Amino acid sequence: MKRLIPLLALGLSACGNYSNEDLDFQLALPQDGELEAKLPQAISVSDSAEYYVITRKVVTEFNAIARALVGLVDKVRGISPTSRKGSQRIWGPWDDDRHPGWQIRVLMDRVDNPGVPSGFNISYNVQVRSTQIAGAEFADFMAGSYAPSGNARRGQGEQHLYIQNMRDIGYPVEDFDQLVQLDLCYQTEQYPMVVHMFAQNQDTAKERQITYDYEEAADGSGTLYFDITTDRTLSSFDLRFISRWLGSGAGRADAYAVNRNDLLAGTDCWGPDTRATLSWRIDEGAKNSHESSLCAFAEPTDLEAPTCGPGSGQR
Amino acid sequence: MKQRRPLAVRAGPLLGLALAIMLSPASGATQRRFALLAGNDRGGPDTRPLLYASQDARRLHAVLTQLGGVSSGDAELLINRSAGDFLRALAKIEARIVEAQRRGERTMLIVYYSGHAKDGELRLGDTRVGFADLRARLVASPADIRVGIFDSCRSGLITRSKGARHAPAFEIEASGSEETRGLVLLTSASADEDAQESDEIGGSYFSQYLVSGLRGDADRSRDRRVTLSEAYAYAYARTVAETAESTAGAQHPTFSFDLKGNADLVLSDLGSRREGLYIPTPAPAGIYYLVDANGFIAAEVMKPADGDRQIALPPGKYHVRRRLADRLRIGELRVSEGQVTVLDEARLKDAPFSDDPVKGGRREPGIEVTLSLGGTMQAFFDAPTRDSLFPPTGLFAGEVQIRNFFRRGWMWGLDLAAGKASGQVTRLETPFPFRFSEFTAGTTMAAEWALFDRSLYPYVGVRLAYLLLNRTFDDPTIPAQYFSTFSPGLVVGLRYTLWSDFSVLGRGRLHYLLYNIDGNRSLGYWELTAGLAYDF
Numbered sequence: 001m002k003r004l005i006p007l008l009a010l011g012l013s014a015c016g017n018y019s020n021e022d023l024d025f026q027l028a029l030p031q032d033g034e035l036e037a038k039l040p041q042a043i044s045v046s047d048s049a050e051y052y053v054i055t056r057k058v059v060t061e062f063n064a065i066a067r068a069l070v071g072l073v074d075k076v077r078g079i080s081p082t083s084r085k086g087s088q089r090i091w092g093p094w095d096d097d098r099h100p101g102w103q104i105r106v107l108m109d110r111v112d113n114p115g116v117p118s119g120f121n122i123s124y125n126v127q128v129r130s131t132q133i134a135g136a137e138f139a140d141f142m143a144g145s146y147a148p149s150g151n152a153r154r155g156q157g158e159q160h161l162y163i164q165n166m167r168d169i170g171y172p173v174e175d176f177d178q179l180v181q182l183d184l185c186y187q188t189e190q191y192p193m194v195v196h197m198f199a200q201n202q203d204t205a206k207e208r209q210i211t212y213d214y215e216e217a218a219d220g221s222g223t224l225y226f227d228i229t230t231d232r233t234l235s236s237f238d239l240r241f242i243s244r245w246l247g248s249g250a251g252r253a254d255a256y257a258v259n260r261n262d263l264l265a266g267t268d269c270w271g272p273d274t275r276a277t278l279s280w281r282i283d284e285g286a287k288n289s290h291e292s293s294l295c296a297f298a299e300p301t302d303l304e305a306p307t308c309g310p311g312s313g314q315r
Numbered sequence: 316m317k318q319r320r321p322l323a324v325r326a327g328p329l330l331g332l333a334l335a336i337m338l339s340p341a342s343g344a345t346q347r348r349f350a351l352l353a354g355n356d357r358g359g360p361d362t363r364p365l366l367y368a369s370q371d372a373r374r375l376h377a378v379l380t381q382l383g384g385v386s387s388g389d390a391e392l393l394i395n396r397s398a399g400d401f402l403r404a405l406a407k408i409e410a411r412i413v414e415a416q417r418r419g420e421r422t423m424l425i426v427y428y429s430g431h432a433k434d435g436e437l438r439l440g441d442t443r444v445g446f447a448d449l450r451a452r453l454v455a456s457p458a459d460i461r462v463g464i465f466d467s468c469r470s471g472l473i474t475r476s477k478g479a480r481h482a483p484a485f486e487i488e489a490s491g492s493e494e495t496r497g498l499v500l501l502t503s504a505s506a507d508e509d510a511q512e513s514d515e516i517g518g519s520y521f522s523q524y525l526v527s528g529l530r531g532d533a534d535r536s537r538d539r540r541v542t543l544s545e546a547y548a549y550a551y552a553r554t555v556a557e558t559a560e561s562t563a564g565a566q567h568p569t570f571s572f573d574l575k576g577n578a579d580l581v582l583s584d585l586g587s588r589r590e591g592l593y594i595p596t597p598a599p600a601g602i603y604y605l606v607d608a609n610g611f612i613a614a615e616v617m618k619p620a621d622g623d624r625q626i627a628l629p630p631g632k633y634h635v636r637r638r639l640a641d642r643l644r645i646g647e648l649r650v651s652e653g654q655v656t657v658l659d660e661a662r663l664k665d666a667p668f669s670d671d672p673v674k675g676g677r678r679e680p681g682i683e684v685t686l687s688l689g690g691t692m693q694a695f696f697d698a699p700t701r702d703s704l705f706p707p708t709g710l711f712a713g714e715v716q717i718r719n720f721f722r723r724g725w726m727w728g729l730d731l732a733a734g735k736a737s738g739q740v741t742r743l744e745t746p747f748p749f750r751f752s753e754f755t756a757g758t759t760m761a762a763e764w765a766l767f768d769r770s771l772y773p774y775v776g777v778r779l780a781y782l783l784l785n786r787t788f789d790d791p792t793i794p795a796q797y798f799s800t801f802s803p804g805l806v807v808g809l810r811y812t813l814w815s816d817f818s819v820l821g822r823g824r825l826h827y828l829l830y831n832i833d834g835n836r837s838l839g840y841w842e843l844t845a846g847l848a849y850d851f
Contacts, residue, residue: 018784018798019832020703023742031792078794084832118743152745 017080025089025108026077028122028146030070030157035186035195036063037214037224040249049276051253051268055243058226062212065197069159069184072126072142076106087111093129093138099172101132104141118148118155128171139169149189158185164202178205191218206231220247227258244297248272252297262303269295347415348385349408349458350425352376353393353401357850358431358438360814364769367512369394370611371429371466371522378529379425382583382627395851398442401428405452412458424458429522432467440816450500454573459496460580462543466503466522468510497574501525501547503554505567511558517612521568524553527615529583531591531626539585539625546582553615583627590650591627594618594658599637599644603658606634625655635663643668683718685810687820689846691732693753695828696839703740704830705784705840706751710734712844718763726774728759738786747793749786756781759806772810778824779803802828816850 037059081089092105108124123145127138139162146157161182166173173179178201186195197212213225226241238258245251249272257263267287269278278294280287292298354372356365376392379385389411391404405426412422426449431438435446453461503521504510512519518526525546527533533541533549551568558566585591594603600620607613608631616624630652637644646663650656694707701707714730721727736751761776783799804826812818824842829835 014798014800014829014831016784016796016798016800016832017794018704018786018796020740020742021833022796023740023747023793026793027742077792148743150744152743152747 019084021110022081022089024110024120024148024152025081025122025124027152028108028124028148028155028157029073029077030146030159030186032067032070032074034188035066035070035184037066037195037222038216038220039222040220040245040247045274047276048274049253049268049270049279051241051243051255051266051279052251052270052274052276054241055224055245055251055253058212058224058241058243062197062214062224065182065199065212066184066195069142069161069182072161073106073124073144076108081108095131096128101130102128102171103131104128105138113147116147116155117150121145121147128166128169130170139165139171141166141171151189154189156185156187156189158183160184178202192216192223221245229258240303242300242303244300246296249274250277250296252295254300256303264299267291267295267299269297346384346421346423346459348379348383348389348423348425349412350376350379350383350385350390350427351393351401351405351408352379352390352425352427353396353430353439354428355395355430355439357395357440357816358433359441359443362431362433362438365430365512367518368429368431368466371512371518371526372427374518374526374611374613375427375429375464375522375529377629378526378583381588381629382529382585383425384581384584384587385425395440398437398439398444401439401444402452409457412456416457416459421460422458423460423462424453424456425462425464426453427464427466429466429519432465432469435469437465437467441814453498453500460499460574461497462499462501462582464501464525466510466519468504469506469508495574495580497572499543499572499574499580500570501543501550502569503566505569508564508566511566513557516557516615517610520554520557520566521550523612524550524557524615527553527612527626530614530628531583531585532614532616532624534585540581541583541585543580543582553617585625585627588627588629589653589655590630591625591655592616592633592648592650592658593655594624596621596623598623598658598660601637601639604636604638606636608632637663642666682720684851685716685718685818685848686851687714687716687846687848688712689820689822689844691734691842691844693734693840693842696841700830700836700838703738706736706738708734708736708751708753710753710755710842712846714759716759716848721760724762724764726759726761726763726776728757728761728776728778730757730759731755732757748789750789751784751786753785754783761806761808770812772812772818774806774808774810776806777803778806778826780826782828798830798832800828800830802826810848818848818850820844820846820848822846 039056039059076091079091081091083090087110089108090105093103094105096102096104104126106124106126108122111121111123112119113121124143125140126142128141129138130136142159142161144157144159146155148155163173163176163182164180180200180202183198184196187193192215195214199210201208201210207228207230209227209229211225211227215223222245224243226243228239230238237260240256240258240262241253242256243251243253250270252267252269254264255266257265264282266281267278268276271277278288278291288294352372352375354369356368358365372392372394376390380387380390391408393400393404408424412424415422428437432446436443437446437449450463453463503519510519510521516523528546528549529541531541533545535545547568547570554568555565558564592605594616598618600618603616603618605613605616605628613628613633614626616626618624628650630650632647632649635646635648635658643666644663645666648656648658689712691710691712692707693710695701695705710732711734712730712732714728716726716728718726732755734753737748738751739746739748741747757778757780759776759778761774763772763774765772780802781799782802783797785795785797787795804824806822806824808820808822810818810820822844826840826842828838828840830838
């Protein structure tokens with residue numbers, strides 16, 4: 001025992017975050033901007049194509065959600081784990097500055113997984129608990145996982161935001177309006193990279209479900225599938241919006257009424273300057289016969305998004 | 316050159332002295348005394364470091380400020396300083412002498428030097444002052460009375476000059492009533508002799524006996540005042556006697572003067588301080604050594620069989636020792652402020668020579684301080700650690716080494732080092748380059764030995780270091796990392812004196828480091844250092 005005392009003293013005197021293993025945990029977290037859609041021409045002019053303007057608006061919303069999700073876990077990247085237990089890292093718990101009476105902690109676990117090139121997955125949980133209730137357990141506010149590929153920066157991951165769970169335990173989630181749960185999955189190990197978001201709102205919401213699927217190719221071209229499932233009242237219809245663009249900025253978007261047998265409701269094509277090269281709406285009758293020469297893309301033949309995770313294909 | 320002799324042999328006749336010069340500061344106008352005292356243990360190329368020169372200067376400084384009528388503000392003590400410092404200090408004192416004279420004060424200047432001398436020059440480290448130049452400076456000095464005391468080899472050269480008288484003992488016919496003016500020179504050795512210092516007495520013979528004499532043992536007239544001639548006569552007799560059978564031969568102090576006027580020249584006034592030691596007549600005759608709390612001989616007293624002795628000592632605790640043929644008589648006494656302690660023979664006890672309280676203590680060389688600067692290469696033994704965690708690093712290192720601080724032969728070091736390196740950690744076949752930086756602070760305790768005439772100093776010891784290790788990744792999304800910890804280790808070093816105060820050093824360290832971030836891992840690393848050192 002006496003021989004251990006000097007070692008113990010040295011151990012207690014040592015401190016820091018100097019760790020190679022921590023890198024695996026930090027690299028598992030998506031970076032700011034990594035999951036965002038990249039629209040080549042992030043501009044609009046007074047006569048930009050209408051569907052281009054809608055595409056840009058949806059991309060902005062998509063990116064805002066992606067940033068918010070990444071931001072929830074990004075803070076732990078910059079600080080040392082509070083404790084390390086084998087393959088687990090724990091940050092916190094800390095008092096929630098925005099919501100007195102609540103504590104937050106982040107758990108990250110490295111789990112062996114022979115089925116992936118890296119041989120392991122990283123799972124993480126952002127949890128909260130009330131300090132006002134004796135013995136209150138931590139509940140998941142967010143859960144995520146990441147399976148790196150052979151490259152530390154490339155892999156597949158998913159995140160889930162459990163807003164209704166938070167409502168149920170009384171955690172303030174007023175910022176999330178009528179959201180019940182938000183699911184996100186992504187794969188960045190090869191092109192086309194894919195990011196899928198699925199938002200489930202409360203039954204009282206007019207827009208019950210919103211789905212974003214984003215594909216990004218190596219040449220800068222991209223596709224955004226945007227679906228809104230509504231309350232299906234007479235005045236509303238479910239919308240599927242498929243927008244595609246080239247690295248040059250030229251693109252095409254098609255809108256479908258899903259609960260009208262996927263009826264094509266409109267098409268806009270635009271050039272690199274975002275101005276419409278073709279614009280057609282269902283009430284205009286037959287489409288322009290020169291569509292193929294005016295548009296960067298042909299009409300979609302497959303309306304299903306090559307997506308991942310929960311909510312895929314839900315309409 | 317001044318030589319060390321490990322053991323003095325007491326022999327030789329005690330020279331009779333005739334008191335002649337009686338120059339008293341108390342007579343006539345007020346006399347203000349100034350003193351410049353320099354001690355240099357090092358004398359530059361072709362000399363070996365002395366052990367006690369600086370201590371000699373300190374002891375004479377203490378006597379002059381305690382008993383010699385020199386106020387501490389008028390005494391300048393230079394330890395291991397250069398010739399330039401010496402001459403500047405002399406000029407500064409001379410300027411103050413001129414100011415004092417303008418106020419009508421009579422002045423005396425005492426210049427003392429203990430250290431090496433060679434080829435007609437005082438050696439102050441790597442710098443020099445010629446005997447002739449210094450003598451001319453003293454001749455021209457504005458002080459009414461100038462007393463030069465030189466404890467160095469062949470210091471008698473400075474007394475060889477036209478007009479000066481030179482004798483082992485001296486006598487001046489006192490005549491007239493004019494105020495005394497002129498120059499007096501005392502040297503520890505003649506022009507062709509080495510001055511010697513001794514481990515036995517913990518100083519140079521001449522300075523040690525001069526100090527003992529000024530503390531009262533030279534007061535043959537029993538008037539509680541020690542004149543210059545009394546002090547010289549005492550120091551001369553004891554020095555010649557103690558060095559007579561040394562391998563270096565007898566050392567003969569010299570005296571020369573060029574004085575006009577007549578007054579008592581009293582160097583120490585024992586009545587100015589009441590504290591001291593009184594050895595009554597019934598006490599056994601012999602030489603009593605008074606050893607201070609630092610282990611240095613504060614004074615020696617030659618107690619005659621038919622008389623008493625009193626010497627002035629500053630307050631403090633002293634060991635007293637008297638050597639008999641087959642044993643020692645030792646004891647302790649305390650001199651209290653304003654009181655004279657009477658030695659009680661009954662309180663001394665017999666002790667074997669091995670219990671000599673002087674041993675060790677008074678042989679201690681003074682504290683030495685060395686600053687070293689160098690380059691250090693550091694690397695961990697464990698290859699994976701070296702490759703991806705803490706890369707091999709070059710550091711710029713500095714260390715202050717303090718010798719003989721805790722005990723003789725021990726070196727205490729305080730060091731700082733900083734360095735940078737580049738490294739790379741690979742995760743999932745993805746390289747992440749980083750820039751590594753390190754700061755260390757450490758303290759070393761080592762045993763050191765002086766070999767080959769104190770030119771080679773190997774040392775072995777232990778070290779405790781504090782390390783602050785940082786790395787910043789080229790990938791800006793990865794936060795900077797740091798690790799700090801204490802690390803114990805072993806040190807082996809070698810210092811070789813190149814010339815005078817400069818030396819080269821080589822040092823190796825082996826350290827243990829407990830890394831506890833990614834689990835507990837016991838790691839070891841080595842350091843090799845090469846550098847230059849300067850002795851202050």
